[in-house]
Amino acid sequence: MSDRTGALDGQVVLVTGGARGQGRSHAVAAAEAGASIALLDVCADNRTTTYPLAGPKDLAETEELVRAVGADVFSVEVDVSDGPATLDAVARVRERFGRIDVLVANAGIHGGGSIQDASLDVWSGVIGTNLSGVFHSMRAVSPIMIEQNYGRIVATASNQGRMAVPGSVPYVASKWGVIGLVKAAALDLAQFGITVNAVAPGNTSTPMVHNDALYKALRPDLESPSWADVEPVLAPHHVQPVTLLRPEEITAAVMFLIGPSTPHITGSVIDVNAGSAARYTA
Numbered sequence: 559m560s561d562r563t564g565a566l567d568g569q570v571v572l573v574t575g576g577a578r579g580q581g582r583s584h585a586v587a588a589a590e591a592g593a594s595i596a597l598l599d600v601c602a603d604n605r606t607t608t609y610p611l612a613g614p615k616d617l618a619e620t621e622e623l624v625r626a627v628g629a630d631v632f633s634v635e636v637d638v639s640d641g642p643a644t645l646d647a648v649a650r651v652r653e654r655f656g657r658i659d660v661l662v663a664n665a666g667i668h669g670g671g672s673i674q675d676a677s678l679d680v681w682s683g684v685i686g687t688n689l690s691g692v693f694h695s696m697r698a699v700s701p702i703m704i705e706q707n708y709g710r711i712v713a714t715a716s717n718q719g720r721m722a723v724p725g726s727v728p729y730v731a732s733k734w735g736v737i738g739l740v741k742a743a744a745l746d747l748a749q750f751g752i753t754v755n756a757v758a759p760g761n762t763s764t765p766m767v768h769n770d771a772l773y774k775a776l777r778p779d780l781e782s783p784s785w786a787d788v789e790p791v792l793a794p795h796h797v798q799p800v801t802l803l804r805p806e807e808i809t810a811a812v813m814f815l816i817g818p819s820t821p822h823i824t825g826s827v828i829d830v831n832a833g834s835a836a837r838y839t840a
């Protein structure tokens with residue numbers, strides 16, 4: 559074992575959707591801060607998404623990165639939209655490490671559609687992963703954290719959980735729902751030394767953005783749009799002149815919320831969205 563010491567020394571951090579993207583970044587940062595890491599990821603495509611999700615190779619790469627900083631890592635391939643399977647996966651993590659200090663409920667998929675045309679399948683798929691998946695993960699870790707009288711839960715919402723955009727009914731609804739879920743759970747868990755917060759990222763450079771289907775949706779006028787074609791469409795989403803955030807910028811907010819200096823921040827949302835927050839009414 560390593561001799562790392564840090565803000566999360568000796569803690570167990572569970573990251574859903576940890577195989578790639580933001581989840582990978584959160585896992586590696588928590589490992590660098592001294593935690594042992596549990597990764598939950600579906601590692602299979604979802605029939606309601608138009609882009610590939612992570613695969614076993616991605617999960618293995620995250621494991622490698624976590625091990626490279628000297629941390630212990632344990633992974634379970636599970637679909638968080640499946641309640642019983644998620645309860646079982648979390649029980650396996652508890653069995654492996656003996657405790658779970660932190661849940662980063664990050665797994666999510668993008669699926670759009672307007673209220674007139676959003677497919678029922680996409681609605682169920684997006685709500686299933688983005689909202690029910692967060693509920694299942696929270697429900698699974700809560701009894702463990704209550705027993706420990708300690709826990710930190712951070713769920714990943716979105717800029718679209720703060721401000722609706724046209725043609726994105728399933729995703730917007732799922733992410734507003736995550737914030738409601740966070741606030742309700744924060745009330746229920748406050749007396750047990752557990753904080754529950756959300757981060758709300760703006761557009762972030764991960765495979766959820768960099769894929770042919772999204773590029774095509776943003777530039778339907780072009781046969782095979784490139785990033786250079788898509789970038790001007792996405793740029794106005796942010797106020798600061800940066801089109802995409804780095805996953806590490808979202809990780810910084812997660813690390814703040816799960817670290818030792820924020821025991822009394824709960825029920826809150828941290829916007830990491832290059833100034834889009836300045837457009838909200840409150």
Ligand SMILES: NC(=O)c1ccc[n+]([C@@H]2O[C@H](COP(=O)([O-])OP(=O)(O)OC[C@H]3O[C@@H](n4cnc5c(N)ncnc54)[C@H](O)[C@@H]3O)[C@@H](O)[C@H]2O)c1
Nearest residue numbers: 575579580599600611612637638665666716761762764766
């Ligand atoms: N990238 C962005 O611009 C952006 C902006 C705001 C919010 N978000 C949110 O950030 C979170 C992380 O997304 P990302 O940008 O890293 O995208 P990503 O697609 O790279 O990563 C998502 C991960 O979640 C996993 N996953 C998906 N469905 C799952 C399920 N049912 N069970 C278990 N694992 C599942 C995927 O396999 C993948 O590893 C998501 O909740 C997403 O909605 C992303």
